[in-house]
Amino acid sequence: MRVGVVTFPGSLDDADARRAIALAGAEPVALWHADADLHGVDAVVLPGGFSYGDYLRCGAIARFAPVMTAVVDAAGGGLPVLGICNGFQVLCESHLLPGALIRNDHRKFNCVDQELVVENTSTPWTWDYSIGQRIVVPLKNGEGGFVADDATLDRLEGEGRVVARYAGDNPNGSYRGIAGVCNERGNVVGLMPHPEHAVESMTGPSTDGLAFFTSVLTSLAAA
Amino acid sequence: MARVVVDVMLKPEILDPQGKAVAQALPRLGFDGIASVRQGKRFELEIEGGITEERLTSIRHAAETLLSNPVIEDFTVHVEDV
Numbered sequence: 536m537r538v539g540v541v542t543f544p545g546s547l548d549d550a551d552a553r554r555a556i557a558l559a560g561a562e563p564v565a566l567w568h569a570d571a572d573l574h575g576v577d578a579v580v581l582p583g584g585f586s587y588g589d590y591l592r593c594g595a596i597a598r599f600a601p602v603m604t605a606v607v608d609a610a611g612g613g614l615p616v617l618g619i620c621n622g623f624q625v626l627c628e629s630h631l632l633p634g635a636l637i638r639n640d641h642r643k644f645n646c647v648d649q650e651l652v653v654e655n656t657s658t659p660w661t662w663d664y665s666i667g668q669r670i671v672v673p674l675k676n677g678e679g680g681f682v683a684d685d686a687t688l689d690r691l692e693g694e695g696r697v698v699a700r701y702a703g704d705n706p707n708g709s710y711r712g713i714a715g716v717c718n719e720r721g722n723v724v725g726l727m728p729h730p731e732h733a734v735e736s737m738t739g740p741s742t743d744g745l746a747f748f749t750s751v752l753t754s755l756a757a758a
Numbered sequence: 759m760a761r762v763v764v765d766v767m768l769k770p771e772i773l774d775p776q777g778k779a780v781a782q783a784l785p786r787l788g789f790d791g792i793a794s795v796r797q798g799k800r801f802e803l804e805i806e807g808g809i810t811e812e813r814l815t816s817i818r819h820a821a822e823t824l825l826s827n828p829v830i831e832d833f834t835v836h837v838e839d840v
Contacts, residue, residue, distance in 0.1 A: 592827055599824070628827060635830040637768075638775045682772050682830060708773060 536561040536752050539576035541606070541622075543568040543597045547584035548619065548731060555731040556580070559748035568600040578615040578659070578751045579606055581622025583675075583729060593636060593678050594624030603629060615659040615751050616723045620676055623715070623725030632716055632725045633691065634683030639676070640708025648740035649674035649728050650702040651714050655695050658721045659754035663746040670743035672733040674706055674714075679727045681709040681716070691716055698724055760805045761838045762817050766826045767798040801825055802838075809837055 538556045540563055542549045553563035564576050568586075573579060586597035597603065603625070610616045610631050618626035626632045639645060650671050653664040664670070683691070688711055691697055698715040705712050707727075715726035730744025768774050774796050781795040803817060818835055826833040 591824070595824065595827065627829070630829075633829070635827055637772065637830065640773060640775055642775045642779055680773070680775075684771060708775075 536578075536755055537564050537574075537576045538562070538748075538751065539564045539566040539573055539579045541566045541568060541579065541581050541602055543584070543586035543600060543625075545585045545588055546582050546621070548582040548729065549584070551729075551731045552580045552582040552619070555734045555745065555748045558734050559745060559752060561748070561752055566602055568597070568602050570602045571605065573602070573605050573609055573614075577755050578617070579609070580731075581606070581616070581618040581625050582731070583620030583622060586621055586625065589621075589678070592624075592628065594621060594626075594628040597621075597625045598628040607631060610718075610723050613720065613722050615754065617660045617747065617751070618723075618725040619729055619731060620679070620727055623727055624678070626723060626725045631723045632718055633687050634681055634716065636678055636727070637680045637682055638678045639680055639706075644675070644677040645679065645706055646675040647673070647706065649706060649714075651699045651728060652702050653699050655698045655717065655721075657695075658698060658717050658724050659751050660724045660747050661698060662750040662753045662757075664750070669702060670730075670733075670746075671741045672728045672730050672744045673740065674728040676707070676727060679707040679709065681713045681727065683710060688713075694719070696721075699726060699728075759840060760809045761840045762803045762805055762809065762814070762835060763838050764801040764803065764817070764821045764825050764833055764835050765798060766801070766821075766831050766833045767796060768831055772830045799825075804840075 556563040730747040733739035733744030
């Protein structure tokens with residue numbers, strides 16, 4: 536299995552994402568923002584960081600990078616796509632996911648080990664979790680507040696498309712404590728916290744994040 | 759040269775932490791009586807040649823495609839005398 540990780544100018548967590556993919560047992564493939572195609576990968580991760588300096592709005596300029604045309608097309612065909620942090624922002628700006636991410640309600644940059652509750656385990660990125668499972672992974676962002684209108688939030692909850700929610704106090708003002716969502720088909724997942732930083736006990740608060748990356752292998756093998 | 763201005767504002771139902779910070783700072787400086795502040799963005803586009811309806815249509819398209827995110831923001835477009 537080959538899993539691509541897109542590097543935009545300003546991406547930070549692309550190397551950690553590739554490392555997490557390798558630890559999960561897949562072959563990481565470095566993709567560049569200017570690439571016209573996805574080099575035949577089986578899944579794609581859009582990593583965290585500050586693509587294009589977060590100018591205009593987070594993810595707004597990255598959304599028009601050449602590689603995103605290929606990502607949007609492939610996502611429409613069912614390719615598993617995971618956007619983490621800035622990658623989540625890019626997916627929302629691309630309209631692959633509903634809602635948007637705005638500045639934290641307390642206006643400070645967050646950097647904490649965050650407990651999450653996994654609510655949807657039918658996506659290719661969450662198969663290896665169990666429903667209601669509590670995990671701890673780093674959360675680090677300034678613009679992590681997930682917002683959408685009430686009708687969209689009701690639909691997301693009604694259709695089981697909230698992939699993960701913050702446990703305990705809401706760390707950034709995200710509406711209804713939402714930490715991650717998926718598209719209707721479930722193949723595109725956006726997550727504000729960083730599972731790729733919680734894959735080894737030496738460097739992370741837990742190894743709870745690794746299952747995001749093993750999940751995609753399990754689901755691809757089952758397909 | 760003509761100038762087209764695109765003003766972008768967060769939709770009323772979307773929280774505006776920056777506006778809130780400004781609103782909290784104003785009374786500290788003695789500026790009283792300001793009930794709330796919403797912060798937006800203003801884009802000034804310098805246009806070559808004259809402004810045609812076709813050109814304005816294309817600018818509106820740019821405003822909804824890149825300059826604003828219609829999920830959380832509204833925009834207005836107007837022509838300004840330079």
